Amino acid sequence: MVTVADLREQDEPITMLTAYDAPTAELVDEAGIDSVLVGDSLGNAMLGYDSTIPVTMDDVARATAAVARAVDEALVISDLPFLSYGVDPAESVANAGRLLKEAGAQAVKIESGPHTVELTERLTQVGIPVMAHLGLTPQHVHGIGGYARQGTTEEQAAEILDLAEAHQEAGAFGLVMEHVPREVGAAVTEALEIPVIGIGAGPDTDGQVLVVNDAVGLSPSVPSFARAFGDVRGEMRDAIEAYRDAVVEGTFPDDDHSHSEGLDL
Template sequence: MSIHTEVKRITTHTLQRMKQKGEKIAMLTAYDYSFARLLDEAGIDVLLVGDSASNVMAGHETTLPITLDQMIYHAASVVRGAKRSLVLVDLPFGHYQGNSKEALQSTIRIMKETGAHGIKLEGGEEILESVKRILTAGVPVMGHLGLTPQSIYKFGTYNVRAQEEAEAEKLRRDALLLEEAGCFALVLEKIPAQLATEVSQSLRIPTISIGAGGGCDGQVLVMHDMLGINNEFNPRFLRRYADLYAVVNGAVKQYIKDVRSGDFPNESEQY
C-alpha cells in the first residue's frame, strides 16, 4: 500500500512565520518547467519568475524589453513545475508605472493565465496606487526597493543605491509605506548592508536581499548566476554554487567527439 503524502505549499503566511522565528528564506529565479521542478524538489522556499528572463533567457541588455505575454509564458511553465514553492511573478516594465488600472489588469491576466501565487513590482511611493489597487483584488504583492533594474536609464548605472542620506531616508520611508499598503514582503537590492539590516528590523514583513547583506530575512539570486551558467557576470554579492558553463561545455564537446568518431551510438544504444 502506498502512502500518499500531501506536499504542503509555502504561502505568504509561511514567510511571515519564518521571519518571526528567525528562519531565513531562500529564493531563486526560475523561468521554465524543468528548472522549476529541480529547484522545487531541492526545497527552495520561493521561486521568482523574474523579468531577468529578459537578460538570461532572451539575451537583452536590460529587463525593459520583456512583454507581459512573455512573462505569462515563463510563469505558467514554472507553476507547472513547482509543487511546494511559492511562485511570484515580476510585473514587466510599462504595465504598472503611472497607471493603476493597467497594473490591476496585467496582474489579473498573470494570475488567471499562469496560476502563480503573487506578483512583484519595483518602486516606492510612486507606485503606491498600483500596489493598493492590486491588493484590493486579493493578490499578494512583494515590493522591490534599492536598485530597481527597470529604472536603469534613470540611474544610468547598476552601482550600489542609497549611499547618500537623502536616498537612504526615502528608502526607509518607502519601505514603511509599502508595508502599510499591505505588501507581504520586500526585495532590497544592492544597498549598504547596514541600511538593509535597519530597514529589516523596522518592518514586520520579511525582507529579501540581493546584494543587501546578511541582515535581511532571506536571500535571492538569479539561478543562471549562482549555477555558473552565466560566467560574464561577477558582482561582489554573487556566490557561484556550481560551474555549469564548464560542465555543459565539456559534455557537448565530448558528444561532438563521440559522434564524429562513430563511438555514439554504440551497439547497446541502438534498436
C-alpha cells in the first residue's frame, strides 16, 4: 500500500485522481494510480451543485468510506470541506480526525492560506498527515471572483511561494498547486522538498491530479488545463439509448435473460 512516506520519496511522477464511490475507486486503484483524492469536487461532479461550497462533512465522510473500502494499494486522501476547518481549532482537528478514524482516509487535504499554517502544524502533531492546496482554491470562489488563474503577477507568485514554504515548515507532506502559470508551478516545485502535485500548474511539478470525471470524459466539458482521455459520457449515452430501444422494441428481456421453471399455470 502506498503511504505518505512513499509519495515523499517517489522518484517517478506521482499520479493522482479523484474518486467519490467504490466502483470508480476500484478502477483507479487497479490502474496503478498512486493516490486517490476524495475531493470536495464531488459537489460539482456528483451532487449537482454549482460549486464546492454546499458540500458537508457527512458528504465527504460517506464518499471517503466508500472509496476506502474499494482501495487496496493507493493512498486515500480526503478533502476537508468548506467551514469544516479554520473556524474553531478543536472542531477542525475533530473533523480531520473523523475522516481518518471513521471513514478510512490516510491523510487530509486543506485549501490553504495564512490561516491554515498553524492548523497544519497542529494536525501533523496529532498524527493527521496534511496535504496543502494553493493557487486556485475553489472554496474561496466568492472571495476571488470566480475560477480565474492565480499567481499571475510576481507579487502573487511570491505570496504563493511563501505560503508553500510555510506549510512545508508546518509539516505538510505534500502540496496541490492548482491553476497557476507553469513558471509558478516550476518555481514552487524547485523550492520545496515535499512533492508538489499540479492541476493546471504545468509539466514541471512532481505529479499531476485531475478530477476523474474530466479525465475519463464523463464531464460535459473540461477546464482548459484538463484533458479527457476517454469518452465515458458518450459510451454511457449509447448504452442507455440501446437499453431504451430494446425495451420499447420488446427485444429485452429475451430467452437468454429470462428463467423458466416449466410451471403449468
